[in-house]
Amino acid sequence: MGAVPPDIASSELRRPIERALLVQQHAIAAIREALYAAEDVYREEHRESGTAVRLLNGSDVIRAALQQAREACEHELLTAKPGGTRPLDNLARALPNDLVLLSRGVKQRTLYQHTVRTHGPTLAYIEKVTTAGAEIRTLDELFDRLIIYDRRIAFIPDPLLDVSTAALVIEHPAIVHYLATVFDHAWQRAEPVSITPEQIRPPLMTDETRRAVLRLMVEGHTDAAISKRLGISTRTVSTHIRKASEALNSRSRAQLAYLLAKSELLDDVVL
Template sequence: YRGMSESALSVPGFAELDDGSAMAYRKAVLLGRFVREEIATTLGTDTATVAGIEQVLSALSLLRPMPGEPDLLVAVSPDAAATDLVGATESHIRELQQAVTDVRTQMRSLLPAYFESRQQRNQTEAIDVISDLSVLQAMLDECGERCRTEVLSAQPGGSRPSPLLTNARRKTLERLERGVRIRHLYQHTVRRDLATTAYVRAVTSSGAEVRTTDELIDRIVVYDREVAFLPEQHVVGRRPGAVVVREPTLVAFVCKVYDHLWAGATQFSADAEDTPEVTDDLKRSIVKLMAQGYKDELVARRLGMSVRTCRRYISQIMLDVEAHSRFQAGVNVAQTGLLDQG
């Protein structure tokens, strides 16, 4: 409100012009002047009330003194009154808008120097270890905003928290609108998670591609096949950060690994039921891990599912091979050649 009439702001009822003031203003327009006695008669009130109305209308610039006759007030059009009230504020807003434009123009002029310097720095800093999660998130956001062509991501494990998916959906849709190709790779177990299914439905309808597989090596995020984020390893006592890889040969290797995983994965359509291939793939993966001597807990962790779900799959496998014990199931699986299928 800077620049707006201080008297207008201080008048009681400024924010809402009451019926009495509106009728007095209308009468003043008809008379060509503000005559207190006639307006008091029209409103059926006393002159003290009319004096208060006169003060309100004057503060709102709806009444002005007649040139040469300062004691005679005449009605002014609402457009002229509004201009008088907010003209200075509008001028100030235009000045601020111009100042914002000037700042943005000056900052954009530095972009070539920024990206050229970053490119030179990237050549010398091929690998960075980022342990601070806030710094890591800032770097991920920056790479996402600068991304021009493609984002690759592999997310092992089961379902993710709904707030994370909500935030990811907003960013993913914004990048898709910019024409960025986005591919997500999950494990089969997310197909039964409602939050993930809703996310997949939203992003695939806008052009993203999503597939699932039985096992994933670890989390991978790659931007424009130039910068790869890999999880920090062997961390104790805190949440792991990430290793940022910019060296072209290493990034190309990570992309080849991702493309290999993608080629063997199954398309995830949020509106379709689980395909039999997905179920069979999971069963084969469980059998292979059990044959390697892994316990139920480790099998579940490797496949991104709960131990309860893993044991339910094991029970189904035992029914499929007509076994009453796990030992018998192993024998029957070997005889049926289930491990050799696929």
Template sequence: MGTDEMSCLGLTEEQERIYRLCLREPGIGLDGLIDQLRLSPHAAREELGRLRELGLLHSEVPTQGGSEEPSGEDRPSDEDGLAAADPDVAVARLLDLRLHELHEKLQQVTELQPLVASLRPESAEQRPPTVVGIEQITDLPKIRDRIDDLAFFAREEVSLVEPSTALRPEDIEQDRPRVLRCLRRGLTVRTVLVRKVLDHAPTVAYLRELESHGARVRLVSHTTAKIQMYDRRTAVVPVHPEDSSRGALFAQESGLVSNILAMFESIWAESDDLGALLGERRSEDDDGPSELERMVLRAMCSGGKDEAGARDLGVSVRTYRRYIADLMQLLGAGNRPQAALLARERGWI
């Protein structure tokens, strides 16, 4: 009890204890909370109110043969049984709220830079301007150059969260050299994307390529966070989470970076390994090929060069050839023509 594990998501220790108790004992009422957690009635009501606002708790309404919304004296109160929101929903909601708060704080800090500039002429003693610790860049080429510099000088770890359901081919081609260089230099690379990317074959191929070079890739059911973290000291987030054209914020201020890092770790803890999820899909498909593997088979059977097939699928030649080798083993084929014949016999292409 009271482990305070959800503090990075904005919950107090008492709020976390209440939420956990409601998960364990659905239908518990206010009196039960007071007895088990030894809270005063006033404190318990205040914490319940906050948890209701966050959408983590709601009152259980007994059904009486109808679905009409209760009103008046029938409306649920704190004395009624309490139900906790599903942990997946609760954590996702808290993460979204924390991300919104962090964006607001980052923007407030960046707004201090014009203030310093306006105050400087008033100072009797002229001093060189100080670095605030957060920089806003709106020019896309400059953003890319700065990220390239951060990746080049990173010495320990790169941590990434991408909320897109599919990576564009141009983004993959731009990111691949940077990430592979980090991996070749021995850096730890951790990447989190949403599970929806499993439906996009080029993205899956790129992620498997990163894994083959040592990256750790996980998928989460839902997130709106877009984070890049370098050596746990520099964080890059968009100025606006839904409009990347407005630029990016580069933060090196310890408090903000610590909060963003805590958010990344929370998302990482809620995610699942890419390999495990791909294995589940393979089992569901009765050991048949994935959509990407079917595309590789079709490209192989077309008779074109590997370079052309890899380019059409948006993957590297090395990844393309590894897929062919895996498929030949799966089919029990000794060469490509035999693999093509067996694939046709099984109806895979």
């Protein structure tokens, strides 16, 4: 057997190695393509779930997000504003924004607590927006602050953080639908606000507030807790309790709670 030329020997030796390298390159390319596809799916799912509920930090960030949602709103704005009367600067800031939405044909419904019916600045705001087409109703108790645009995006406070500088924006359809349903149920129970020239608070408002105060007292809440839940002062809470005590001739808070719990006064009789 003669000697094999070096170039032929080199080719024969390289061939299996090159073949193995080619197979590995194809495998690497297939893996890379699969990972790219998986990454696309991950990014899409992360994008959808990541924006379903987002935390907004900072009052400027919250205002910017609200403005963006407001500008995109086309059909309906639902708001719940607990806590009684509203600060004057909040009313001044909200009025032009609400009037712009109303002028665009956006339906607006707002829930307050009964105490706004005796607050002049809030009534002046209500008069302006209701004249432009908004609807306002009040309840004795109200859930936390809520804003919903077009039943598509909702804003609520984060109960674990400072409500003045943190908020949650929700775009998950099922959660937004649930929040809108909660609002609708409360709206059905609420009393419409109609501004009259003399603007006299209907007796019903006082009666409902007193029943709410007494019901919470029977449940064991302190005056401070009742005040916070109903958006009224602790002095007003004490006044309602005192008048009920006088009407029932009770000598102590415990006796009053006992008499109320055994009776139907909270449901049927105005004290």
